[in-house]
Structure formats: structure tokens, C-alpha cells
Amino acid sequence: MRPRLRIFRGEDDIQTIDEPPVTVSLRDITQVLRDAIDAERTWVRDFEDDEVQISADLYDVLSAYWHLRPSA
Secondary structure, three states: OOOOOEEEOOOOOEEEOOOOOOOOOHHHHHHHHHHHHHOOOOHHHHOOOOOOOOOHHHHHHHHHHHHHOOOO
16 A cells, blocks of 8 residues: 655645555455554554545445344
């Protein structure tokens, strides 16, 4: 995964340089996130409000799973 470059010019002025989207497999993302969440890495919280694009069919599966999962 490529990091996004940020230019810091002061406390209130952070500008992000636009880079083209990066394509990675869901397997790669889930492995990294699972490890980071299990290890309680603080950087995960830094990105928890970021938006990501996923395919419509993956969204449908995730949505159905979330709404139909057995209650504990």
C-alpha cells in the first residue's frame, strides 16, 4: 500500500497531494487490518472515518451479513 504524501505548512494548513487510486486485493487489506486491529495499533483509529470504494456486490454481501448475522 502506498502512503499518501502530506505537506505540512502549519497547524491548520495540511494539504494532501492527490495520487491515483491504488488497487489491492481484499485479502491483502484484510490481513493487514486484522493484524493491526488485533494488535490495537493506534493508526487504525486515525483512518476509521476515511471512505473507501468497494464494488456493489461486495457491499451487498457485507450489508446482508451485517443485518442477518445471528445475535449474540
